[in-house]
Amino acid sequence: MAFISSKKTTTGVTLTETLITIGILAILSTATYAIIITAYNVVGEQQVYLDLQQEGATAMREITKQTNLALNVTNYPEVTPTQSSGPSKLVLKVNSVDVNNNTVADKYDYFIFYLDGTTLKLLIDADPASTGRADGTRVVANFVKKIIFRYNKVNPTQASVVYVTEIMTKKYKGLEKEIISQSSAYLRNK
Numbered sequence: 113m114a115f116i117s118s119k120k121t122t123t124g125v126t127l128t129e130t131l132i133t134i135g136i137l138a139i140l141s142t143a144t145y146a147i148i149i150t151a152y153n154v155v156g157e158q159q160v161y162l163d164l165q166q167e168g169a170t171a172m173r174e175i176t177k178q179t180n181l182a183l184n185v186t187n188y189p190e191v192t193p194t195q196s197s198g199p200s201k202l203v204l205k206v207n208s209v210d211v212n213n214n215t216v217a218d219k220y221d222y223f224i225f226y227l228d229g230t231t232l233k234l235l236i237d238a239d240p241a242s243t244g245r246a247d248g249t250r251v252v253a254n255f256v257k258k259i260i261f262r263y264n265k266v267n268p269t270q271a272s273v274v275y276v277t278e279i280m281t282k283k284y285k286g287l288e289k290e291i292i293s294q295s296s297a298y299l300r301n302k
Contacts, residue, residue, distance in 0.1 A: 157284055164255055164280040164291045171232050171253035172295045175276055178223045178234070179297035181206050185268045188222045188237070197268040201226045202261045202276075208242030216242050225252070225259075232256045232278075257281040257290070272299050 182204035188195040197203045201224065208219035219242055224235040232252040238245040258279040263271035274297045281290045 153285070157289065160282050160284040160289045161291065164282055164289065165293075167253045167255055168278055168280045168291060168293045171256065171259075171278060172276065172293060174234065174252050175202070175225060175274075176295060176297040178204055178206070178225075179274050180300055182223070182299050183207060183220070184299060185263065185271050185274065186222070187269065188224060195224055195226075197261070197263075199260055199262070202274060208239045209244035211243050213244055216244075221245055225261075227256055227259050230254065230256055230281075232259060253278075253280075255280050255282045273297070274299070 179202075184205050185197045186203050186205040187197060188203045195201060195203055204223040204225075206221045206223055208216040208221050210216055216239070219239040221239055221242055222235075222237045224237070226233055226235070231254055233249050234252050235249045236245055236247060238247050256278055260277040261268075262275040262277070264273040264275070265271045275294070276297065277292065277294045279290060279292050281288050283289070
């Protein structure tokens with residue numbers, strides 16, 4: 113004799129349980145997406161600051177290196193100062209060198225740091241008797257909004273120290289990010 117039970121034994125999931133599960137997954141997905149987007153934006157912004165710091169440090173090292181080699185801050189050329197050292201331009205007079213990096217007596221090269229738009233450039237004007245350096249202009253750093261050269265003397269040509277302030281800027285997602293760095297460089301034998 114067989115007994116027939118009136119109880120249903122289903123093991124499925126109800127529609128209500130399915131909808132609740134989908135709702136919970138939607139909330140978790142939205143929260144996870146928001147966290148990922150925020151992290152992406154933070155990383156991007158930090159990358160912009162790192163780029164600016166690297167460019168700024170490169171510029172400061174180059175300015176310091178060339179200033180340490182310089183005999184003095186000067187005007188270029190010295191006879192007719194068409195390019196003068198001042199708050200936005202640094203003109204350095206450096207001993208000329210030959211191909212073996214030996215000093216050439218009574219011959220001088222000129223290094224001119226200047227801002228061209230947002231690019232800091234170095235113009236090298238080597239004396240023709242000096243074959244150790246090539247004439248030309250090269251990029252020192254990009255993203256430079258402003259560069260300020262200050263001197264420890266009122267007349268820059270009498271200075272023994274050059275104080276450099278650079279303001280670096282770069283846009284990220286429509287906003288301008290900015291860093292300011294400062295350094296000082298001492299002229300050779302002063």
